[in-house]
Amino acid sequence: MSISAEDVKRIGELARLHLDTDEVERLTSDLNAILQHVDSLRDLGLTEPPEDSLQSGSRLAPDPQGGVEGPDKLHETPVDFAPEWQEGFFIVPAPPGVNPSEDQ
Amino acid sequence: MSIRDEVLSGSEILDVRGSAVLSLDHIKELEGGQESLNAFLAIADPEELEPYDRGPLAGVMVALKDNICTKGLPTTCGSSMLKGYRSPYEATVVKKLRRAGGLIAGKTNLDEFGMGSSTENSAFGPTLNPVDRSLVPGGSSGGSAAAVAAGYVRVALGSDTGGSVRQPAAFCGVVGIKPTYGRVSRYGLIAFASSLDQIGTIGATVLEASLLLEIVSGYDARDSTSAQKPVPSYKDAVVEGVEGMVIGIPTEYFPEQLDPSVRALLDEACERLIDAGAEVRPVSLPHTEFAIPCYYVLATAEASSNLARYDGVRFGVRVPAEGLERMYEATRGNFGTEVKRRIMLGTYVLSSGYYDAYYGTAQRTRASIAHDFKAAFSEVDVLLTPTSPTPAFPLGERVLDPVAMYLSDIFTVTANLAGIPGLSVPIGTVGGLPLGAQLLGPWWGENHIIAAAGALEASYKEDT
Numbered sequence: 001m002s003i004s005a006e007d008v009k010r011i012g013e014l015a016r017l018h019l020d021t022d023e024v025e026r027l028t029s030d031l032n033a034i035l036q037h038v039d040s041l042r043d044l045g046l047t048e049p050p051e052d053s054l055q056s057g058s059r060l061a062p063d064p065q066g067g068v069e070g071p072d073k074l075h076e077t078p079v080d081f082a083p084e085w086q087e088g089f090f091i092v093p094a095p096p097g098v099n100p101s102e103d104q
Numbered sequence: 105m106s107i108r109d110e111v112l113s114g115s116e117i118l119d120v121r122g123s124a125v126l127s128l129d130h131i132k133e134l135e136g137g138q139e140s141l142n143a144f145l146a147i148a149d150p151e152e153l154e155p156y157d158r159g160p161l162a163g164v165m166v167a168l169k170d171n172i173c174t175k176g177l178p179t180t181c182g183s184s185m186l187k188g189y190r191s192p193y194e195a196t197v198v199k200k201l202r203r204a205g206g207l208i209a210g211k212t213n214l215d216e217f218g219m220g221s222s223t224e225n226s227a228f229g230p231t232l233n234p235v236d237r238s239l240v241p242g243g244s245s246g247g248s249a250a251a252v253a254a255g256y257v258r259v260a261l262g263s264d265t266g267g268s269v270r271q272p273a274a275f276c277g278v279v280g281i282k283p284t285y286g287r288v289s290r291y292g293l294i295a296f297a298s299s300l301d302q303i304g305t306i307g308a309t310v311l312e313a314s315l316l317l318e319i320v321s322g323y324d325a326r327d328s329t330s331a332q333k334p335v336p337s338y339k340d341a342v343v344e345g346v347e348g349m350v351i352g353i354p355t356e357y358f359p360e361q362l363d364p365s366v367r368a369l370l371d372e373a374c375e376r377l378i379d380a381g382a383e384v385r386p387v388s389l390p391h392t393e394f395a396i397p398c399y400y401v402l403a404t405a406e407a408s409s410n411l412a413r414y415d416g417v418r419f420g421v422r423v424p425a426e427g428l429e430r431m432y433e434a435t436r437g438n439f440g441t442e443v444k445r446r447i448m449l450g451t452y453v454l455s456s457g458y459y460d461a462y463y464g465t466a467q468r469t470r471a472s473i474a475h476d477f478k479a480a481f482s483e484v485d486v487l488l489t490p491t492s493p494t495p496a497f498p499l500g501e502r503v504l505d506p507v508a509m510y511l512s513d514i515f516t517v518t519a520n521l522a523g524i525p526g527l528s529v530p531i532g533t534v535g536g537l538p539l540g541a542q543l544l545g546p547w548w549g550e551n552h553i554i555a556a557a558g559a560l561e562a563s564y565k566e567d568t
Contacts, residue, residue: 003452015408015451016415017444018433030445031452033507038397038453038462046468081326083193092192 002032128153128165128209131256141232141241143250145170146177147210159205160319166201167251167260170211171218172303173292174198181294182214182226185420185438195292196327197261197303197320204319209257212247216440217411218265218296220244221512223272224503225442232499235277235538239496242272242512248306249276259316260306265296266399267491267516269304270528274491274540277530279313279557280306284548285523286331288317289324297406298329300399300520310529310557314338317550333548341551342558347381349556352484356392357515365534366490373531373541374488376563377556387484389476392518394469399517400510401453401466408450411443445506474522481546486556488543489515491528495537515542525550529557531564 003011008028012019019027084091128150135144144167168174171181173191175198180186198208215225223231223246233241234254241250245262249272252260262269264282273280282304293303303320307313318338324330353374358367374384416422416435423434439447453462480487492512502509519526524547528540541560543553 007452008448011448011451011455014455015436015447016412016429016432017436017439017447019444023444027445027448030506031449034400034449034510035452037507037510038401041394041397041401041465041469042461044391044394044465044469044472046465046472048468076325093190 003028003035131209134254134256141234141237141250141254142229143167143212143231143234143241143247143254143256144210145180145182145213145226145228145247148177148208152176153207159203160315161201161204161206164206164259165209165257166206166316167209167212167248167257168198169214169245169248169260169262171214171263171294171296172198172211172261173294174208174211177208177211179211179294180228181217182228183216183438183440183443184227185414185435187227187421189421191292193292196289196324198292200320200322201261206319209251212245212251212260212262214247214262215244215268216443217294217407218244218263218268218301219407219442219446221267221271221509222497222499222502223247223250224499225440227440230499233276233496235275235496236536238498239537240275240499242275242492242496244268244272245280245304245306246272246275249273249278249280252276252278252306252308255308258308259312261316261320262304262306263293263296264302264304264516264520264526265300266403266520267513269306270491270516270519270526270540270542271513273306274528274530274538274542275496277533277538278306278308279310279527279529279561280304280540281313281317281527281550281554282519282525283317283321283550284331284525285520286329287321287333287335287525287548287550289320289322289327289330291324291326291330295406295410297403298410299406300403302520310527310554310561311339311342313527314342314554314558331548336551338550338554341554344551344555344558345380346377346556346559349377349382349486349552350484351377351382351384351556352387352480352487353384354387354389354392354480354487354489356389357489362490362493363534366493366539369532369534369539370488370490370541373560376560377488380559380563382556382559384488385484387480387487389473389480389518391469391472391476395473395518395521396510396514398466398469398473399513399521400449401462402470402521404446404450405454405463405466406450407443408447408454411439411447414439442506470521473518477518477522477524477544477546481549485549486543486545486552488541488556491515491540491542495534495539519544523547525553527553527557529560531560 222240248260253276414420
């Protein structure tokens with residue numbers, strides 16, 4: 001499966017990346033080289049995961065929780081994990097260029 | 105003297121080692137001079153250190169990969185996108201280190217957002233390999249591995265998404281451990297590929313890397329993938345030995361093209377394990393050849409999603425432009441070439457019409473790779489492989505060839521896909537350059553690979 005420069009431009013739009021002409025050319029070449037390698041996956045012809053597994057590979061691992069219910073994070077209130085908390089709000093650093101004193 | 109004779113307790117070992125650690129001022133002098141390795145992106149101010157006199161890491165300096173959120177120091181991920189960023193909170197592993205008495209020496213260089221195998225993709229310049237400055241230190245945790253190999257610190261934290269702790273450890277001649285997925289909290293680790301990322305440890309010796317792992321391991325309610333599993337004593341595992349242990353040699357990790365000198369060092373490591381009491385037998389992991397394409401589909405798909413948040417509104421250094429869409433694009437121009445390449449690939453494989461052909465197939469392949477390991481570990485305790493097909497390669501050699509760079513990870517990505525633990529331990533040199541052996545263990549079986557690595561290390565020490 002190969003992709004064209006037009007495909008690369010469209011993917012760039014989806015990914016919100018502005019690509020200049022040189023980048024489009026280079027990425028078209030790079031992505032085709034990578035996808036050629038990736039296409040070997042299809043040679044496997046896997047349509048189903050192995051019998052004793054679910055879709056995710058990690059499901060083959062023992063249950064990390066060992067059957068024990070962990071604490072439900074939703075039972076924590078934000079004040080328990082907020083770095084800073086004041087009057088029901090998270091306190092975060094001011095964004096660049098914003099002077100916090102101007103908001104007051 | 106063998107490591108067994110040296111071991112009294114972890115804290116005593118590290119205190120002794122700590123006394124030999126160069127001061128922060130000295131590190132600053134070395135890293136700021138013409139001979140800089142560019143291993144550190146930020147070095148702690150000695151006056152701001154709060155020395156603790158108790159705990160297993162009392163007074164020991166630890167370097168942190170710069171994708172681990174740390175209060176008091178910037179966290180940049182090696183990216184212009186996060187230049188100057190200071191996290192308002194601290195990663196769980198950093199809190200654990202501080203509680204254990206450790207001192208944060210600074211933040212180490214990395215491939216941008218962990219994407220690379222050479223630490224050449226950092227926006228702040230490449231790190232050099234202290235063994236030979238014309239070579240890469242490996243990646244993406246190249247700064248951490250170089251800092252340990254250069255003697256700046258004895259221990260460091262890295263992160264391993266496809267081999268990013270083990271491969272640089274091998275290239276720099278130190279020890280690197282990637283634990284089982286879920287063993288160490290990822291809270292405060294800036295995400296690259298969330299189902300593959302895991303924080304790992306790098307140490308000058310097996311004991312030091314293992315003790316650090318013991319300190320940072322354990323359940324954390326702030327990471328939903330964190331495991332409620334008891335953490336055994338990895339320090340004790342170092343001296344357990346391999347008597348009666350069955351070690352598998354996966355034939356797929358020793359292809360005909362493997363450099364004979366690499367094969368010879370692995371053969372020697374096998375012999376040493378047999379001499380120490382282990383039994384060695386061949387095993388097969390038949391889906392290994394599909395690991396790299398599988399990894400690069402899944403990792404880039406997850407990366408394209410995780411990095412969508414860097415838009416100048418939620419995260420990232422905003423680049424002003426006319427209109428919202430242009431501002432997004434201008435801001436995301438802060439990403440480097442490799443990050444853009446991976447976002448593009450990830451966006452493509454997730455796009456309509458290609459999702460099942462790539463992502464679905466890769467997920468099924470991932471399950472088959474994990475299944476291979478499950479079958480192998482029903483017969484053997486540990487697997488022995490090369491960490492990398494070659495020792496460290498020259499700076500610039502693979503920068504323009506992404507597929508060649510990706511193949512650097514051919515022996516390490518499988519552990520991330522399956523979620524199993526892996527460790528790299530030095531086993532000698534090829535042409536004067538360090539080579540690592542990789543030990544892979546079953547899920548939650550870090551103690552097995554640490555025991556095997558401890559036995560190997562002790563065997564080589566007896567030669568000196």
